[in-house]
Amino acid sequence: MNPDASTIAAGAPIEVDLSPVAEGQDIKVFWRGKPIYISHRTKKQIDEARAVNVASLPDPQSDEARVKSGHEQWLVVIGICTHLGCIPIAHEGNYDGFFCPCHGSQYDSSGRIRQGPAPANLPVPPYQFVSDTKIQIG
Amino acid sequence: MSGPSDYQPSNPALQWIERRLPIIGLVHSSFVVYPTPRNLNYWWTFGAILSFMLGMQILTGVILAMHYTPHADLAFKSVELLVRDVNYGWLLRNMHACGASMFFFAVYVHMLRGLYYGSYKEPREVLWILGVIIYLLMMATGFMGYVLPWGQMSFWGATVITNLFSAIPYVGESIVTLLWGGYSVGNPTLNRFFSLHYLLPFVIAGVVVLHVWALHVAGQNNPDGVEPKTEKDTVPFTPHATIKDGFGVACFMLLYAWFIFYMPNYLGDADNYIPANPGVTPPHIVPEWYYLPFYAILRSIPNKLAGVIGMFSAIIILCFLPWLDAARTKSSKYRPLAKQFFWIFVAVCILLGYLGAQPPEGIYVIAGRVLTFCYFAYFLIVLPLLSRIEKPRPVPNSISEAILAKSGKAVASVAVMLVAAGALFFGSLQDARANEGSDKPPGNKWSFAGPFGHYDRGTLQRGLKVYKEVCSSCHGLSYIAFRNLAEAGGPGYSVAQAAAFASDYKVKDGPNDAGDMFERPGRPADYFPSPFPNEQAARAANGGAAPPDLSLITKARSYGRGFPMFIVDFFTQYQEQGPDYVSAVLQGFEDKVPEGVTIPEGSYYNKYFPGHAIKMPKPLSDGQVTYDDGSPTTVAQYSKDVTTFLMWTAEPHMEARKRMGFQVFIFLIIFAGLMYFTKKKVWADSH
């Protein structure tokens, strides 16, 4: 009952052009049926994400480990709440990040869980920069 | 099912069969001469009611499956077309959807009856556990059935529930992938759920056979909890129990019919009339009402794994009930303390259910935790403790003695029920407070409301005109075909008028022999063409917000009615939240934005739209559409007409539904009455 061959094939990597996304904006693309948030973070968001004491987080992870160095302004996360799978809303909640409407989990501007029932940070999908304005997800 | 039967049919053909397969004897001994305690009360008819409901669900389900398409792109539409085009499709669907709720309602009564009268105790432990298994299977079946219409709640309910398994350490993620058949809930998920939803009812039926078998071996429990000793304590199953069950089923059908014909959407969620959209989570996900207490338990535990464990153990704990409650006295009738706690437990379950439907914030979270504790405390602390410290009242020696001494009155439980009512009232105050400050759409007088509601032809025709001249430039009406305009219960056009109306439209058809698409005039069988070729185009042309299709809009929109009202609505048959909301939004545009509300560029202020910022500019203004029947050409009149029209598009068979409902009620009332008097006659000398 695992995914069949066509489902797996349809899950091949996709390329996304980042040039139209202005600072402070984000886009949602679908990969393997999952929504992926790509946010162009503002300076303030980056600073906030880096200012927290990593050890105090429920799922400790530094912001540096969640973005690609040299491209700090880009946050790429799978937009699926790690609690029970709803899609969090971007730019909401108390941490300048994401807010899940289902059971009230809140994520910060690095996609890390800060408050609510979700146990883990929003996962970062496998991706790399093919050029400065283009990434490949998968 | 209680041992070999000595039944001998008199007909030689039946004798021939009986000697080879003693099936008639089996039925005879299990359902005819089977001795049943003579003091059973009406709570015992729920067993028969449940069998009736299971049969009903299987029957309607099999027919529905003949018209349903289990595909992510087609499922929603196939359900809608089934309701509109299949003969009595609306009836089948209502019977099946409301049937699920009724099934659960009956099973809860049945379980609480078992709890109250100690029906799980020695020698009925296996019987009870089989019952818990049936209940678990029902929950799985009900959940998967709810996914099949593939609306927003179906999709997100499926997402949340399947994700529960991801809480299992190590193997969780792979189990979830296995359930989905993909990387998220999607078409493979729908397919396997359909397959399982068709399979499980038959598994349930199988376990029900075991359940009944175990019942007939151990014998039925009874309100006094003393086992039958002599012939005097029992009556034969037929005619006594059969006729009593028949009367119980007839009464239950009255309730069932109330939902089918008058309140089909009362227990559903308006969001499920919006097709599933994997990109948008509805702001407030709630499961069906029968899962709410468990959902509340899940949410009140702040840790994911613990929450999931808590939720499942709330059900599994029932299996251990026979050993948690070690009291020798079965019936709570003779257990003064257990009786009180039983009613408290019922109140706790109802309150948990209420909390499960509220947003998880503030007071609700705290109340949820307290009640979750109470729920488990009942099983783990109260029952084991009571069986040690409680002094039960003396139990009668036999059932016949109990019947003679029938005078015990339940005064104490009244006090506890008052407490429960008080708790509900307190909840209502909370709710009223939470709703303050949000604008509720004003109620309207609709011709289609109430048990004899009907559409006014003139209103429908004017509404169609408003739709055609105003709304249709942005909003589709894709489930309505031109032929519907000439159907009974609709705007009342003739077939020729509908054909003429259709021919005004250009419809895309093809490909022709040369392989090209072409345009031709519409025919009655065509559906209203949509203004945009696809959702993306609709979105791009409207500043990012795609105008929704209007075919179902009056059923897909709603607003919370709050605690006391939703109970009142059940009796007044108020079902018009959707139309009230739609007409309020149409008239709710105001130029002056009140203080404290900021409206982003490209949006407009609307008093009744959630969040107040709507992308649709004010659509209607006085005098915009001309009426030739002299009706006032005002915004108020336009909104009334177009809303009525949209109610018809959402439910073209409403008139037939209410008309048939009336006939069914007359029939059922007479039938139940006859059953009652027959039952009285049969039992005349047994009491």
Ligand code: FES
């Ligand atoms: S699914 Fe996001 S908080 Fe539960």
